[in-house]
Amino acid sequence: MNVETFKYDNRIVRAFGIATIVWGIVGMLVGLLAAVQLFFPDANLNFQFITFGRIRPLHTNAVIFAFVGNGMFMGVYYSLQRLCKARMFSDWLSWFNFWGWQTIIVAAAVTLPLGLTTSKEYAELEWPIKIAITIVWVAFAVNLFGTIVKRREKHMYVAIWFYIATVITVAVLHITNSMTMPAGLFKSYSMYAGVQDALVQWWYGHNAVAFFLTTPYLGLMYYFLPKVANRPVFSYRLSIIHFWALVFLYIWAGPHHLLYSALPDWAQSLGMVFSLMLIAPSWGGMLNGLLTLRGAWDKVRQDPVLKFMVVAITAYGMSTLEGPLLSIKTVNSLSHYTDWTIAHVHVGAMGWNGFLTFSMLYYLFPRLYRTNLWSTKLANYHFWIGLLGMMFYCVPIYIAGVTEGLMWKQFNHDGFLQYPNFLETILQVVPMFRLRAIGGTLYLVGAFMMAYNLYRTAKAGQFEPDTEAQAAALEKAPVAAGKSAFHRMLEGKPLFFTVLATVAILVGGLVEIVPMFLVQQNVPTIASVHPYSPLEVLGRDIYIREGCLGCHSQMIRPFRSETERYGEYSKAGEYVYDHPFLWGSERKGPDLAREGGKYPDAWHFNHMDDPRSTSPGSIMPRYSWLLTQKIEVDTLPSHLIALRRIGVPYPVGYENGPAQKDLQAQADKIVANLKLGSVKADSDKEIIALIAYLQRLGTDIKSAPVTTAAK
Amino acid sequence: MIYNIVHSILREAGNINGYGLFSFILFFGFFIGVLVWAFALKKNHLNHMSDLPLDGGEKNSTDTIKSEKL
Numbered sequence: 091m092n093v094e095t096f097k098y099d100n101r102i103v104r105a106f107g108i109a110t111i112v113w114g115i116v117g118m119l120v121g122l123l124a125a126v127q128l129f130f131p132d133a134n135l136n137f138q139f140i141t142f143g144r145i146r147p148l149h150t151n152a153v154i155f156a157f158v159g160n161g162m163f164m165g166v167y168y169s170l171q172r173l174c175k176a177r178m179f180s181d182w183l184s185w186f187n188f189w190g191w192q193t194i195i196v197a198a199a200v201t202l203p204l205g206l207t208t209s210k211e212y213a214e215l216e217w218p219i220k221i222a223i224t225i226v227w228v229a230f231a232v233n234l235f236g237t238i239v240k241r242r243e244k245h246m247y248v249a250i251w252f253y254i255a256t257v258i259t260v261a262v263l264h265i266t267n268s269m270t271m272p273a274g275l276f277k278s279y280s281m282y283a284g285v286q287d288a289l290v291q292w293w294y295g296h297n298a299v300a301f302f303l304t305t306p307y308l309g310l311m312y313y314f315l316p317k318v319a320n321r322p323v324f325s326y327r328l329s330i331i332h333f334w335a336l337v338f339l340y341i342w343a344g345p346h347h348l349l350y351s352a353l354p355d356w357a358q359s360l361g362m363v364f365s366l367m368l369i370a371p372s373w374g375g376m377l378n379g380l381l382t383l384r385g386a387w388d389k390v391r392q393d394p395v396l397k398f399m400v401v402a403i404t405a406y407g408m409s410t411l412e413g414p415l416l417s418i419k420t421v422n423s424l425s426h427y428t429d430w431t432i433a434h435v436h437v438g439a440m441g442w443n444g445f446l447t448f449s450m451l452y453y454l455f456p457r458l459y460r461t462n463l464w465s466t467k468l469a470n471y472h473f474w475i476g477l478l479g480m481m482f483y484c485v486p487i488y489i490a491g492v493t494e495g496l497m498w499k500q501f502n503h504d505g506f507l508q509y510p511n512f513l514e515t516i517l518q519v520v521p522m523f524r525l526r527a528i529g530g531t532l533y534l535v536g537a538f539m540m541a542y543n544l545y546r547t548a549k550a551g552q553f554e555p556d557t558e559a560q561a562a563a564l565e566k567a568p569v570a571a572g573k574s575a576f577h578r579m580l581e582g583k584p585l586f587f588t589v590l591a592t593v594a595i596l597v598g599g600l601v602e603i604v605p606m607f608l609v610q611q612n613v614p615t616i617a618s619v620h621p622y623s624p625l626e627v628l629g630r631d632i633y634i635r636e637g638c639l640g641c642h643s644q645m646i647r648p649f650r651s652e653t654e655r656y657g658e659y660s661k662a663g664e665y666v667y668d669h670p671f672l673w674g675s676e677r678k679g680p681d682l683a684r685e686g687g688k689y690p691d692a693w694h695f696n697h698m699d700d701p702r703s704t705s706p707g708s709i710m711p712r713y714s715w716l717l718t719q720k721i722e723v724d725t726l727p728s729h730l731i732a733l734r735r736i737g738v739p740y741p742v743g744y745e746n747g748p749a750q751k752d753l754q755a756q757a758d759k760i761v762a763n764l765k766l767g768s769v770k771a772d773s774d775k776e777i778i779a780l781i782a783y784l785q786r787l788g789t790d791i792k793s794a795p796v797t798t799a800a801k
Numbered sequence: 802m803i804y805n806i807v808h809s810i811l812r813e814a815g816n817i818n819g820y821g822l823f824s825f826i827l828f829f830g831f832f833i834g835v836l837v838w839a840f841a842l843k844k845n846h847l848n849h850m851s852d853l854p855l856d857g858g859e860k861n862s863t864d865t866i867k868s869e870k871l
Contacts, residue, residue: 098859172857247853313854322851327839334835338828360824367828559858594831601824 092563094242097556098171100458102184104553106164107454109192110447111541113160116199117152118534124149125530128678129523131701131711138715139203143637147214148202153439154212156195158303161447163187163230165310166253168454170237173247173313175561179236183229190226194219205635206276210291210670212298213267217278220268227264231257238584242561246584248329252309254588255337259301259595266599267294271669273732274725277631281736284665285352285613288673293344293599299435300340301595303443304406308336308375311403314450315382318395324381328374335371337591339364341598346417349426350647351673352662357602358419364598365417372410379403394469398449401477405441409434424499427643427677429519430491433484440480440533448476448540455544459551468543476536482529490522494677499651507654512680517707616663619790621738622783624753627729628721629783632776633672636713641678644787657684657788664790667738679710684788691760692767694781716777721757723750723774756782 126133127142134141167184171177178184197219201207207214215223234257238250267290270278280287316323323329345353345361380403383390390396412434416425425431456463463469497515500508509515622630633639646652648659660683665671689697696703699717701710727745734740740749757773760781764771771778 095860098857169854172859173853175858242858243853245850245853247850249854316851316854320855322848322855326847326851327842330839330842331835335832338831342824364824364828558860560860561858597827598824601827 092565093560094563095558095560096175096177097558099167099178099181099184099555100553100557101555102178102181102188103164103168103454104458105188106160106167107451107458109188110157110160110164110451111537111544113152113156113195114444114447115534115537115541117149117157118530118537120145120152121149122527122530122534125523125527127711128709129520129527131709134711136712136714138205138636138713141636141711141713143640143711144203144205144207144635146637146640147207147211148199150212151198151202151214152195154298154302155198158307158439158443158447159191161443161450162256162302162306162310163191164454165314165450166234166306169249169310169313170234170253172559173243173250174237174241175243175559176237176241179233179240183233183236187226187230187233190222190229194222194226197222201276205637207634207637208270208278208280208670209634209637209639209672210267210280210287211295211675213264213291213294216276217268217270217272218275220264220270223264224261224268227257227261231261235584235588242564244564246587247312248323248326248333249309249313251333251587251591252305252312254584255333255591255595256301256306256309258588258592259297259305259337259341262592262595262599263294263297263301267291271732271736273729277725277729279729279732279736280670282669282671283737284668284671285354285662287668287671288348288351288665289345289353289357289603291671292347293341293603296344296347297341299438300343303438304340305337307443307446308332310450311375311379311399311446314446314453315379315399315403318393318399318449318453319383319386319389321382321386324378324384328378332371332375332378334594336368336375338594338597339368339371341595342602343368343417345602346422347675348673349417349419349422350649351645352660352665354662360602362417362419365414367414369411369414373407376403376407376410379406394463394466394473395449395452397470397473398445398452398476401473402442402445402449405437405445405480409438409442412437423647423649424495425491426647427675428491428494428498429487429522430495431675433487433491436480436484436487440476440483444480444533445476448472448537451540451544455547456551459548459553461547461551464543464546464550468539472536472539472543475532475539479529479531479533479536482532483526484529486522486525486529490519490526493519493522498655499649501651507651510655512655512677513705513708516678516709520709613662613666615666616661616791618793619664619666621667621733621740622786623756624726624730624749625721625756625779625782626786627733628723628726628753629779629781630672631725631729632716632780633783634670638682639672639674641674641676641710643674643677643681644683645673646681646683652681656681658791660788661791664788669733669736669738682784682787686785686787686789690767691763691781691785692769694784695764695767695769695771695777698777698780713777716780717771717775719776720774721776721779723753726750726753760785 123133123140124142124145138144167178198215201216201219202214206216208216234253238246269281271281272278282290312323312329342364343361345357346365349358349362380400383400390400415421416431416434452463452469494515497509497518502508646656646659653659693704697705698713700712701708726749730740730745730749754773757778760778761771761773
């Protein structure tokens with residue numbers, strides 16, 4: 091037997107580890123700032139770049155892609171080398187992956203506060219950054235597959251399967267959902283419109299959770315848990331079933347984000363049924379994890395690494411039970427748009443991803459520095475303060491969510507809405523928002539404690555840049571015969587395995603998305619729906635820039651409680667020119683789908699200047715900069731051309747003169763309306779464009795059919 | 802009879818049509834295949850697979866490094 095000596099690369103693991111800690115703290119801090127603004131709107135200091143609508147996507151992106159993303163790379167780069175008994179395929183690619191990813195994070199941290207966003211949740215970054223993500227991800231994929239190819243262990247352990255599924259699926263999701271038409275260096279419009287955009291977005295959004303936050307972390311669980319507990323996984327058989335059932339099912343569940351929306355019923359039902367079926371593999375995985383600790387629970391009492399892991403796996407079980415339950419249409423009719431969803435995702439993010447990341451960091455740093463953890467006591471304090479923080483975060487927000495849902499639906503004895511003023515329902519839960527911020531603070535304090543503990547550990551030890559290892563070279567052996575030969579061959583043939591996994595993840599997407607694009611009846615057209623006017627297009631761009639959809643939905647569901655409050659329920663045909671769709675997923679303010687004509691222009695002007703002047707107690711931030719900043723009229727031609735290229739019927743040449751004339755005429759009309767309301771404003775200010783857009787919302791179905799485009 | 806039961810379950814689940822039935826059959830077949838496959842695997846192979854994380858091939862083991870209270 092030819093035994094080879096080689097070295098594992100620890101430098102790259104350490105680099106990703108440090109990035110995980112730094113970005114984790116940054117992401118949580120931004121989350122805390124956003125949380126505080128929900129009960130103290132002036133916490134943005136009237137500074138547009140840190141206003142809720144802009145930093146909410148910064149928080150989600152930082153936590154998902156910077157904190158968990160770096161944590162994932164850290165764990166994969168450590169475990170993959172050891173499971174393959176080989177150094178990473180290319181050190182250069184490893185470092186390209188590292189610096190490329192950090193550059194993307196910095197680019198996100200700069201562009202999102204500037205309002206450069208596509209508005210599609212968890213895919214907000216503009217097209218040049220999306221291209222950079224693709225390149226870095228391909229580098230990671232080449233490095234991963236290269237390492238697998240040069241491995242010294244014949245069989246691929248189940249963790250590697252999860253890594254492969256992650257690499258493939260994230261690539262498919264990212265590319266499909268990023269199809270945009272550039273309209274400038276940092277502006278683009280989604281190729282898809284309305285219902286189709288919504289379906290693609292939530293197919294992506296849901297599976298970003300599945301294949302970025304779940305599958306890689308399950309792979310890491312299957313590696314690190316046996317390692318820490320020093321015993322093999324409870325059932326390897328179960329892990330095989332867990333893997334295949336999970337990757338096949340997850341991809342179908344996206345439409346559960348669009349229940350009771352204008353999405354066709356068949357797609358909603360598919361999303362619901364497959365979400366429910368997901369309980370089985372998810373709980374199979376959770377039980378496999380927890381049962382691995384059978385006979386080792388005494389260790390859990392002592393070892394903080396295991397404590398964090400047990401809570402992480404339990405949180406995974408809780409959120410994967412709750413997710414399918416929230417996908418049941420009746421439950422969803424209450425929970426959707428409320429804070430219930432926020433609580434649900436935070437059980438997953440803080441419990442599953444956060445705690446598993448903490449456990450990996452506590453496991454890895456002492457080993458990378460070849461010393462014991464500096465303070466077990468401090469790690470234990472971190473565990474308890476983190477757990478308390480999670481409780482203080484989630485429990486009040488669950489209460490808030492259910493309260494909101496019930497209040498929105500409540501009718502009085504006379505058949506009228508009990509709480510017709512939306513603001514009343516939000517003010518009711520503001521105390522819960524305060525408690526949530528306390529919970530978030532506790533969780534953040536825990537993260538600081540960990541950072542200090544790991545820093546002291548590093549100081550006390552000696553970093554080992556390369557770990558020497560030995561293993562026999564992989565020799566070509568004949569494939570075993572018998573019943574299990576197929577599977578053993580599969581484990582030994584990464585390419586064949588990858589093809590099968592790709593087919594498994596593609597089936598669900600194809601069955602749901604292809605008919606949506608091909609079958610005309612899925613989006614019935616409405617003759618009176620026409621494209622946005624030039625001023626409305628620019629107003630819509632401002633709406634996107636400010637992240638208004640973080641708090642305001644544009645999708646009225648067909649419930650009496652919604653039609654009473656907002657008006658006629660939303661139809662698929664109303665959104666055919668909406669590139670991108672702006673349905674939103676959360677209501678901290680009322681739905682705006684039928685906002686047009688509800689209030690006079692002057693009301694909108696005053697409301698944007700100071701929301702509390704028109705709605706006492708409102709938690710909406712002031713948008714006073716819209717009153718002074720000028721509309722970027724020079725961007726109009728490129729925006730109209732981009733929209734025409736993706737199917738919006740603006741006449742050729744419309745952008746060279748006629749559009750500007752129409753824009754000025756509409757702006758002058760709004761200025762005249764404002765004058766009637768005793769408001770003096772210039773026609774070239776951003777507030778005018780935003781008012782034009784808001785006054786247009788939902789009015790098409792009330793007007794007569796229009797035959798001329800852009801009129 | 803089984804067809805009727807399945808059909809009625811799917812119908813009750815919320816207007817599931819041909820797409821739903823196709824999807825369900827697809828998954829059901831896939832899942833049964835995976836089950837058969839997993840249970841056909843030999844014990845010694847499974848033991849080998851589940852032991853993989855425990856042997857990283859390191860010359861100087863880090864197993865003595867502690868994060869728990871001694």
